[in-house]
Structures are given as structure tokens and as C-alpha cells.
Amino acid sequence: MFFRILHKGNVGDLVTGLAATREIVGPKAKGEDFVFGEITDPSELVLDYPTTILPPKKYFLLPKENLMHYDTKNSGVSQDAPNVTPRVIFGVHPCDINSLLLVDKVFLGDFVDPYYKARRDNTLIIGVSCMPTPSCMCNAFGTGEVNQGFDLFLTDLGDRYFVSCSSVEGADMLDKFVETREVEPQDMKAFQERTKAWEEAFTPAPDITQLPLLFDAKYNDPLWEEIGDDCLSCGACSAVCPTCYCFDVNDRQDADGQGGNRVRTWDSCCFSSFAEVAQGHNFRAQKAARVRYRFYHKQWGYLSKFGKVLCVGCGRCTKACKVNINPRRVIEALVKGGE
Amino acid sequence: MGVNSSIAYRELQANPFRPWAARITSITQLTDKERLFEFRLIDEVVRDAFDFEAGQFMELSIFGVGEAPISISSAPSKQGFIELCVRNSGTVTGALHEKQCGDIVGLRGPFGNGFPFEEMKGHDVLLVAGGLGIAPLKSLINHIHDERHEFGKVTILLGARNPGEILFHEEFKMWKHREDFDLIMTVDQPDDTWDGDVGLVTKLFDKIELDPKNTYGAICGPPVMYRYVIEEMRKKNLDVDHIFMSFERRMKCGIGMCGHCGVGHQYACIDGPVFSYWEAMNLQEAM
Numbered sequence: 001m002f003f004r005i006l007h008k009g010n011v012g013d014l015v016t017g018l019a020a021t022r023e024i025v026g027p028k029a030k031g032e033d034f035v036f037g038e039i040t041d042p043s044e045l046v047l048d049y050p051t052t053i054l055p056p057k058k059y060f061l062l063p064k065e066n067l068m069h070y071d072t073k074n075s076g077v078s079q080d081a082p083n084v085t086p087r088v089i090f091g092v093h094p095c096d097i098n099s100l101l102l103v104d105k106v107f108l109g110d111f112v113d114p115y116y117k118a119r120r121d122n123t124l125i126i127g128v129s130c131m132p133t134p135s136c137m138c139n140a141f142g143t144g145e146v147n148q149g150f151d152l153f154l155t156d157l158g159d160r161y162f163v164s165c166s167s168v169e170g171a172d173m174l175d176k177f178v179e180t181r182e183v184e185p186q187d188m189k190a191f192q193e194r195t196k197a198w199e200e201a202f203t204p205a206p207d208i209t210q211l212p213l214l215f216d217a218k219y220n221d222p223l224w225e226e227i228g229d230d231c232l233s234c235g236a237c238s239a240v241c242p243t244c245y246c247f248d249v250n251d252r253q254d255a256d257g258q259g260g261n262r263v264r265t266w267d268s269c270c271f272s273s274f275a276e277v278a279q280g281h282n283f284r285a286q287k288a289a290r291v292r293y294r295f296y297h298k299q300w301g302y303l304s305k306f307g308k309v310l311c312v313g314c315g316r317c318t319k320a321c322k323v324n325i326n327p328r329r330v331i332e333a334l335v336k337g338g339e
Numbered sequence: 340m341g342v343n344s345s346i347a348y349r350e351l352q353a354n355p356f357r358p359w360a361a362r363i364t365s366i367t368q369l370t371d372k373e374r375l376f377e378f379r380l381i382d383e384v385v386r387d388a389f390d391f392e393a394g395q396f397m398e399l400s401i402f403g404v405g406e407a408p409i410s411i412s413s414a415p416s417k418q419g420f421i422e423l424c425v426r427n428s429g430t431v432t433g434a435l436h437e438k439q440c441g442d443i444v445g446l447r448g449p450f451g452n453g454f455p456f457e458e459m460k461g462h463d464v465l466l467v468a469g470g471l472g473i474a475p476l477k478s479l480i481n482h483i484h485d486e487r488h489e490f491g492k493v494t495i496l497l498g499a500r501n502p503g504e505i506l507f508h509e510e511f512k513m514w515k516h517r518e519d520f521d522l523i524m525t526v527d528q529p530d531d532t533w534d535g536d537v538g539l540v541t542k543l544f545d546k547i548e549l550d551p552k553n554t555y556g557a558i559c560g561p562p563v564m565y566r567y568v569i570e571e572m573r574k575k576n577l578d579v580d581h582i583f584m585s586f587e588r589r590m591k592c593g594i595g596m597c598g599h600c601g602v603g604h605q606y607a608c609i610d611g612p613v614f615s616y617w618e619a620m621n622l623q624e625a626m
Binding site for chain 1: 357400404405444561589596604624
């Protein structure tokens with residue numbers, strides 16, 4: 001890793017330079033909100049934003065994707081090579097970079113998902129620092145900071161960015177497209193002051209140290225019925241979550257009936273049929289069981305496999321839920337409930 | 340983790356979502372609803388590299404309809420073909436039942452783990468199946484049969500709703516007379532043809548004797564069955580880590596990604612489908 005200082009006025013040069021060979025994606029305004037979308041003019045890029053509606057996950061695990069084309073008559077399969085656009089994603093917050101590292105463990109583990117991998121391999125990540133919103137809780141999960149998973153990371157120092165470079169591609173970007181300067185002592189001081197201000201801006205984090213134990217011990221606690229009663233089973237929390245990776249696979253026939261596409265779409269364990277098995281038996285027919293499973297998997301199930309919590313505290317589910325179900329409420333209820 | 344000894348095979352399977360074409364080479368009607376399908380993978384290189392363990396499953400593709408996970412019923416000791424015992428109960432299995440000998444379908448796998456065959460060697464084995472649960476156990480039973488000298492006493496308890504629903508009836512009728520397998524069958528609803536036991540499979544535990552420290556148990560059946568069969572096995576003092584069971588879930592991917600087969604903190608497709616009771620007793624929504 002090496003460090004540079006980039007003046008904010010020069011960011012446009014980086015965008016323009018990269019645009020010659022890659023699609024540029026970054027946060028831009030959509031009404032009162034922000035979304036990751038294609039940047040065709042550097043002025044569209046908003047690097048000082050609270051959070052986007054959907055996380056950058058949508059560029060790696062597509063909401064809907066043709067996995068392959070099949071021929072019904074011969075049961076032959078073709079076109080299973082993923083369709084990949086070389087891309088750079090600008091302005092990714094630390095929580096979202098951390099979320100990709102978590103999803104990587106699922107799709108690039110013992111079995112490799114070639115579609116996901118092709119997109120990861122062809123995407124550069126330029127991260128950017130942020131200040132916490134009221135729904136943020138990355139301070140609880142230690143995901144507000146990153147030291148891997150990006151090519152460049154920009155920490156906002158007012159009129160300039162403190163740039164951390166952690167890949168050959170990142171170094172090339174700085175060399176080729178933009179003017180930077182060496183880090184000086186006052187930049188380092190500003191960086192440390194900025195970090196301190198960021199830490200102090202958070203709502204205090206709930207204590208998660210006992211969560212795995214509490215999830216097992218309070219599996220039958222009435223709190224799950226209370227929270228489950230509220231749940232609309234709408235799946236909005238999963239759709240906006242940067243670490244939810246569940247999917248469904250279905251065949252969609254072409255109009256001529258000769259073939260079709262095997263299509264993967266996002267799915268959610270909140271949906272009532274998600275855990276259904278043969279003969280209609282459903283292991284999670286009740287809403288309470290589904291809500292419990294979602295939190296159980298995120299805060300304990302994934303942890304038991306990969307040593308990390310499958311939540312980065314981005315706060316999107318908190319904003320998306322219409323009935324106030326969110327990690328902070330659940331964790332606090334688990335810690336306090338059943339006394 | 341999915342076990343597959345053939346590295347070459349895994350390399351062939353660069354895209355784990357892509358099914359191999361397989362030809363149906365034989366169809367045997369077992370009951371009104373169940374048929375035994377024999378498949379041969381068409382690509383010779385793939386067929387030669389294909390290897391599996393008793394207890395593993397395949398993802399069966401009927402293009403235009405979808406995929407379904409199905410346990411392998413043939414024994415790993417028999418190479419070159421794959422047998423799947425399939426009940427006509429859903430869209431994919433229904434579409435398979437409409438296929439004829441010679442038709443081509445898609446298969447990918449094997450996925451999941453198997454029963455601990457090597458660990459079971461040198462011990463007695465008690466196998467308990469209910470209904471369609473015999474499908475994965477038949478792979479294990481046939482594997483044991485092919486290496487019978489490696490095992491002690493082998494006891495098989497089979498339960499079905501009625502005599503017409505007993506799978507592999509003819510085969511098991513012959514086995515009943517073999518001295519090296521103790522096979523007892525029971526049905527809930529007997530008819531005039533039935534002269535065997537009547538009642539749930541748990542009732543058969545009164546009729547068997549076990550050497551608890553030397554016996555491995557293997558169970559497969561409908562979700563409701565496990566708790567009661569395990570209770571009987573525990574009454575017979577089988578160790579918690581010597582009881583194995585196979586879980587049925589709807590596994591969309593088979594490789595630990597889609598999330599559909601989550602059982603507590605595990606996935607049935609890669610951590611199972613075979614779990615020891617020691618593992619399963621601590622899993623939420625397992626049984």
C-alpha cells in the first residue's frame with residue numbers, strides 16, 4: 001500500500017481517463033436519494049453521499065441473470081459464458097467494500113461461481129470515506145474501515161483526498177490519468193483528525209459480543225413472535241442488503257418452445273415458500289421463524305463458517321423496512337429480553 | 340464439503356451450474372408414483388471421471404422445467420451409470436416421469452457429503468428407512484453388499500405406508516432370505532397380501548438386538564420420522580456420533596450459494612445431506 005494526495009478538482013481527470021477503457025459506475029442523485037449508476041459525465045458523480053438505495057452487489061450478483069441457454073430437444077447447453085463489461089466502481093463506502101469481501105467467501109470458495117468471478121475480476125473498486133447516518137452501525141461490526149478489497153481508497157480531507165493505493169491497477173490509474181502529490185505531515189494530521197471526527201459521529205454501538213450464544217439460548221424466546229408478528233415478509237431488507245446473496249433459479253422457455261434460458265434471480269429467506277421442501281412441508285412456515293432465521297444466519301450462521309458476521313451495518317435494511325425491524329432492534333431485544 | 344476424489348472431474352466441471360447431458364438407459368416402474376431411472380453421462384471423459392459416495396445427490400435438469408436434487412441410489416462400487424429413484428411429486432420429477440428410455444436430460448453433481456463408509460467398516464450397521472428414504476440408503480446398502488466382508492452384522496428396517504408403496508420390493512424380498520442381511524419390513528396399512536409386520540418402523544426396534552458400542556446407525560425418511568427413530572436408537576445406547584441421517588431439502592444450487600437448504604447454521608447441500616446426530620441435535624429446524 002502507498003499513499004498520495006489528490007486534490008478534489010482533479011477527480012474528474014481520473015474519471016475521464018478511466019472512461020476510455022471501462023464503464024464508470026458511481027453514486028449519483030436520484031430524487032432525494034442516491035444510487036449507483038453509470039457515470040457519463042464526471043459532474044454526475046457525487047462522492048459525498050450518505051448511502052445508496054442498493055449496494056454495489058448488483059454489479060456482481062445481478063438481480064436477474066441468464067446462466068445459460070438450453071436446447072429443449074437435445075438437452076444441450078450453450079452460452080454459459082458470463083457477459084462482462086470492464087468496469088470501475090467509484091465511491092464505494094467501506095461497509096460496501098467489506099460486504100463484497102464477505103460475499104466473495106460464498107461465491108469464490110470451494111465452488112467458484114464463474115459468473116460472479118468474471119465480474120469481480122473485471123471490476124476495479126475506488127472506495128471513498130463517509131460520515132455515519134443515523135441508521136449506520138458499522139461501528140458495531142468493525143466494518144467502517146477497510147485495508148483490502150479496493151484498488152484506491154479516497155479519504156475526504158476537505159479540499160483534497162488522502163489516497164490509499166493497494167493494487168497494481170490502482171497505481172496505474174494514478175500514474176496515467178491524474179496528478180497527485182506526496183503525503184505531507186499536515187495531510188497525515190488532517191487524516192487522523194478526520195478519523196477521530198468520524199468515530200465520534202456514531203450512535204453508540206450495541207454490544208454484540210454475546211450474540212452467537214444469545215441466538216442459541218434465546219431461540220424460543222417470545223421476542224421472535226413479537227418481531228415476526230410485525231414482519232410483512234416483503235423481502236425489502238434482503239433486496240437492499242449488501243450481504244444477502246440467496247437466489248432462485250428458474251427456466252424461462254422461448255416463445256418457440258425449442259429452448260430457453262436458465263435464469264437466476266435474487267431471492268429472500270423472508271418469503272414464505274423459501275424453506276419449503278417436497279410434499280409441501282415447510283421448515284419455516286411462520287413469519288417469526290423466517291425473521292429469526294434471517295438474523296440467525298447473518299449474526300451467527302455465517303460467523304460459524306467464515307469467522308465473520310454477515311452484516312456490515314450499512315443501515316439500508318433499517319431504512320427499507322416499513323415496520324421497524326432492524327439489526328439494532330433485534331440485537332437490543334436479544335440482549336435485554338427474557339430477563 | 341462436497342467430496343469428490345477426482346480432481347480431473349472437478350476441473351472438467353469449470354462451471355458448477357452447467358449440467359452434463361445424460362441419456363436415460365433404463366426405467367423401472369417401482370410403485371404407482373416411483374420409478375427407478377438409470378442414466379449414462381454422454382461425454383465419455385466425464386463419465387470415466389465421475390465418482391461419488393453413497394449418500395451424495397445429483398441435480399437433475401429437465402430443460403424448460405427446472406432442476407431438482409435427487410439422491411443417488413446406485414452403489415459407488417458400480418461405475419458407468421447413475422441410478423436415481425424418483426417420485427412423481429413435482430414439476431421436475433413429473434416431467435422426468437414423462438421421459439422415455441433414450442431421452443436426454445441434464446445432470447450435475449455429485450454434491451454433498453456421503454455416509455462415512457470407511458469409518459463404518461469393521462462395525463455392525465443398522466439402516467432404517469421410511470418410504471422414499473430408502474433411495475439414498477439403497478446406495479449405502481448396495482455398497483455394503485459389494486464389500487460385505489468388511490462389515491459385521493447388517494440390519495435393515497424398512498417402513499412404508501402400505502405394501503404397494505414398498506420400494507425395491509422384489510429385491511428386498513430376496514434379501515430377506517439372505518443370512519448375511521437381517522431385513523425386516525413393516526407397513527402402517529396392511530392388505531390381504533401382507534404377512535409381515537404392521538405399524539411404524541420404530542416398532543421394529545423391539546425385534547432387534549444390537550451391540551451398541553460396535554454399531555453405526557443410518558436413517559433416511561420423512562422429516563417426522565427422525566426424532567422417533569433416533570429415540571429408539573438412543574434407547575439401544577447407540578452413540579450420538581455413530582448415528583447418521585440424510586436430510587432432504589430443496590437445494591437450488593447444490594453448492595452452498597443459493598441459501599435454500601439452510602439448516603440452522605449449516606447448509607444441507609455442502610455440510611450434508613448426511614449429518615451425524617451429534618451435529619444435527621444442535622441444528623435448529625433440522626428435524
